[in-house]
Amino acid sequence: MYAHLFSMNAHMWLLLKRTSFRWQHTASQSMNNLWKLHEKCFELHYDGLVMRFDYVWLRDHCRSASCYNRKTNQRSLDTTKIDLKIRPSDIRMDNETLFITWPDQHVTQYRLSWLVENSYEGQKQNAVQPRILWDSETYRNAKLPAVKRKDFMECDEELKTFLKNFLLYGIAFVEDVPPTIDATETVAQRISLIRETMYGRMWNFTSDFSRGDTAYTKHALNCHTDTSYFQEPCGIQVFHCLRHEGTGGRTLLVDGFHSAEKIRKESPEDFDLLCKVPIKHEYIENVGGYHNHMIGIGPVLNVYPWNNELYMIRYNNYDRAVINTVSYEFVEKWYAAHQTLTAELRKPENEVWVKLKPGKVLFIDNWRVLHGRESFTGLRQLCGCYLTRDDVLNTARFLGLKA
Numbered sequence: 001m002y003a004h005l006f007s008m009n010a011h012m013w014l015l016l017k018r019t020s021f022r023w024q025h026t027a028s029q030s031m032n033n034l035w036k037l038h039e040k041c042f043e044l045h046y047d048g049l050v051m052r053f054d055y056v057w058l059r060d061h062c063r064s065a066s067c068y069n070r071k072t073n074q075r076s077l078d079t080t081k082i083d084l085k086i087r088p089s090d091i092r093m094d095n096e097t098l099f100i101t102w103p104d105q106h107v108t109q110y111r112l113s114w115l116v117e118n119s120y121e122g123q124k125q126n127a128v129q130p131r132i133l134w135d136s137e138t139y140r141n142a143k144l145p146a147v148k149r150k151d152f153m154e155c156d157e158e159l160k161t162f163l164k165n166f167l168l169y170g171i172a173f174v175e176d177v178p179p180t181i182d183a184t185e186t187v188a189q190r191i192s193l194i195r196e197t198m199y200g201r202m203w204n205f206t207s208d209f210s211r212g213d214t215a216y217t218k219h220a221l222n223c224h225t226d227t228s229y230f231q232e233p234c235g236i237q238v239f240h241c242l243r244h245e246g247t248g249g250r251t252l253l254v255d256g257f258h259s260a261e262k263i264r265k266e267s268p269e270d271f272d273l274l275c276k277v278p279i280k281h282e283y284i285e286n287v288g289g290y291h292n293h294m295i296g297i298g299p300v301l302n303v304y305p306w307n308n309e310l311y312m313i314r315y316n317n318y319d320r321a322v323i324n325t326v327s328y329e330f331v332e333k334w335y336a337a338h339q340t341l342t343a344e345l346r347k348p349e350n351e352v353w354v355k356l357k358p359g360k361v362l363f364i365d366n367w368r369v370l371h372g373r374e375s376f377t378g379l380r381q382l383c384g385c386y387l388t389r390d391d392v393l394n395t396a397r398f399l400g401l402k403a
């Protein structure tokens with residue numbers, strides 16, 4: 001039975017091959033749409049693009065009712081049942097649509113525009129997240145306006161503008177927020193779910209050393225990202241200074257991706273090491289009633305493997321644990337690379353300093369922008385929370401942004 005089916009397929013395939021020697025034009029004979037059946041793939045010239053599609057990929061992406069549920073956008077087809085050597089038994093194309101008949105007579109239709117949007121060769125070049133990298137001058141010149149709480153809460157267009165800027169720059173402000181924890185929570189919830197951690201859902205801290213961490217002191221803190229000791233560091237950090245009666249305490253912001261891109265350009269071997277060497281970060285706390293031990297392991301720079309685009313920097317020298325995940329030959333090189341990156345991050349021209357004031361809520365992309373603070377005197381109270389990154393992006397996509 002199988003042998004019979006196979007010989008039928010092979011026979012059809014030979015027939016097709018004979019007809020696909022020359023380039024085929026679409027039904028309308030338009031010179032713009034050309035296709036060719038290769039042994040291994042279907043090649044389509046359309047809209048000025050040359051695209052190649054594996055047959056198994058084409059079968060897998062059939063959008064017919066039996067293969068795909070359009071209500072849930074979920075696949076019903078069991079991909080593992082596709083013969084990896086599957087070939088079309090018939091192909092037809094008009095100006096907008098490609099029709100493929102498979103050996104079992106199942107027919108798949110693909111809109112050509114859909115193929116353009118999804119051709120994997122085209123996709124590889126696209127950035128997942130468009131960004132504007134900044135140093136202090138470019139950030140200042142961008143003159144990004146802070147959105148007013150009322151507009152932010154009530155108007156989707158204002159929220160969209162806020163999120164657009166946040167995604168582009170990695171920081172954004174909402175102003176005119178009452179200096180309370182509740183009001184801060186309401187503003188945060190407008191864009192995301194709050195990510196509860198061992199610090200609580202909404203946190204409110206001052207320099208009382210109530211927790212085993214330097215954040216709860218008056219000391220200066222070098223630029224860093226938070227929760228580097230989580231396997232998935234918190235996506236966004238929200239800060240609202242509720243009061244400060246004293247001096248100092250300004251907040252430092254540095255675009256980690258701007259510095260990392262500089263290293264990629266000027267010192268590619270360092271960049272590569274920072275992307276590849278896994279580093280452990282750890283939070284050990286035994287203060288008051290708190291007992292926490294968190295560990296996160298991952299490289300300082302994280303890039304998508306398919307296009308090398310940076311998506312996360314995990315940088316916290318305070319919370320970096322013993323280096324025992326690195327083999328001997330890389331240790332010294334890693335330290336040198338870490339110093340190269342650190343020198344870049346600490347260049348004054350890359351630093352933005354802001355004094356957080358009651359009423360002004362700061363959102364920081366904790367996967368990209370590092371924060372720090374100047375030492376201070378007096379009573380200083382800061383509240384805020386962490387947000388889940390997926391949910392911020394979810395809101396952005398709902399509003400029509402690329403995220």
Ligand SMILES: C[N+](C)(C)CCCC[C@H](N)C(=O)O
Pocket residue numbers: 199203205213214215224225226227228316318319
């Ligand atoms: C923000 N809040 C005060 C709650 C937490 C501070 C966490 C500090 C820790 N060293 C880190 O960098 O993750």
Ligand SMILES: O=C(O)CCC(=O)C(=O)O
Pocket residue numbers: 215221226250251371372373382
């Ligand atoms: O006190 C500050 O301004 C920030 C401290 C800090 O780094 C943090 O809470 O994550």
Ligand SMILES: [Fe+2]
Pocket residue numbers: 215224225226371
């Ligand atoms: Fe921090």
